[in-house]
Amino acid sequence: MTTIVTENCKNCRFTDCVTVCPVACFHYDDEMLYIDPDTCIDCSACIPECPVQAIYEGDDIPEDQEKWIEINAEKAPGLPVCEEQMEPLPGAEERKAALGF
């Protein structure tokens, strides 16, 4: 079982998820967040927090998003931990609307 951040986070990075993560497993770059699978405990607290539903776990991961399993695992460990909520990226609200949320 793995919990991952997917496509929708790109250029949004709302970081609402970070405030409820019990183990601080979110890492960030200039585009989005990634979950470190070695730290994440699959509690799924973050899933309902995401305003663009970018987070999926285990059996719920849509087929076209499966590539993100590897991307999260590869990128997260080398990036800084996101421990507190940050300002969303510029244009995040527009992207959210474009995504239909």
Added chain:
Amino acid sequence: MAKLGSEENPLLVAIVGSGPSGFYAAEALLKSEINVKVDVLEKLPSPYGLVRSGVAPDHQKLKQVIELYKKTADSPNFNLIANVNVGTDITIEELCQSHHAVIITSGAETDRKLGVPGEDLHGSYTATEFVGWYNGHPDYRDREFDLSHEVAVIIGQGNVAADVSRILSKTVDELKHTDIAQHALDALAESKIKEIHVIGRRGPAQAKFTPKELREFGELSDCNSIVRAEDMILNPESEKELEEKSNIASKKIYDQFCEFSKREPDPAKSKNCYFKFLMGPKELVGNTKLEKVILEKNQLSGEAFKQSARGTGETIELETGILFRSIGYRGVPIVGVPFHESWGTIPNENGRITDNDGNIVPNLYTAGWIKRGPSGIIGTNRACSVETVQCLLEDVEKLDDGTNKSGAENIYSILDAKNIRHINFSDWKKIDAKEIETGDPKGKPREKFTQIDEMLSILK
């Protein structure tokens, strides 16, 4: 005197309760920019609250959150004072004299009552007792649950109800390599339960399970999960609820129930777990022991997302000898701290404790379930504790009353004078190591000590 929060005059905070919200409050304080010393008081010799005694034994991965709490506990400014009952062994007033601020994170220790006749019959139990029992909580280890009946009923459709139902549905093989208490594993091995009825007062679109917890019911080795196809027909308001994009969790739950409703039960499996909707208990019937439950059928009324269940007067009877109520927890009051009786929480404004008229009570704060009620999962408490600590840090100047505070030293002298055995985090580490060592030959992550005396005897 040096400014409060400086190196010479650190802010002294006592935290009451060492569950997730207590640990997250400690973490937030210790990460702050000022100098803080934290003393966490815990009633049991063991820390971690519901992560140890609430999270189900077959959810070991969730318990890994403890690794983070250990990091907090490793801070030189963190101190655990366990095996101490705040309110009786030491008072809130005494904590306020020895510390600049006190944060109450005592959680929600008891269950909400059904409020129906027969609730206290033998055979009618609370989920709290059962969860505490299988998790080896010292307060509940001596409870006896009569598992000799074929039919068990669980009232409620939240994650605690799911845990109780799943533990009853699993085989010993599915549980024996978890940290379930040995007495519970032995009793469950003799269980005669064949039918488990999980009753929700509203419909399948309003069940409060998380999708993941419900999905586990589809993967049980010796139990079918059964939902009647006709129960999946929704009223227009519920359909509207599921169409709302943000309500994706309820949609997933509904879809999972649909999937169960299409399954052909496997006759080779010896147990069946039935999910039933739109009904609630009207009466528990029996002479001295529970013999049956009378359930009243409900209908939904109100607009989408505000639908409530109302009894229709039509009843059905279910013969059963064992029933668990799991319709929510409530907090218990602590002497010296305001308490909201009907909510079962401490009145507060963003974590600053108030009296029942809304006036802020200086120096007292609260976080977690006792602050906001028993909702959300482990991580939800992190945001909650961070909010409280932010308020506390804003108040720092007001917390300095000019008197010298002696912190833990004062607590120790009070406890020692009363001959109360208190233990610290290093002591706990020894107990922890012994539990892990004892569990190892059985292939269990640990074998919990279920009696306080046993835990303390390790330290002699």
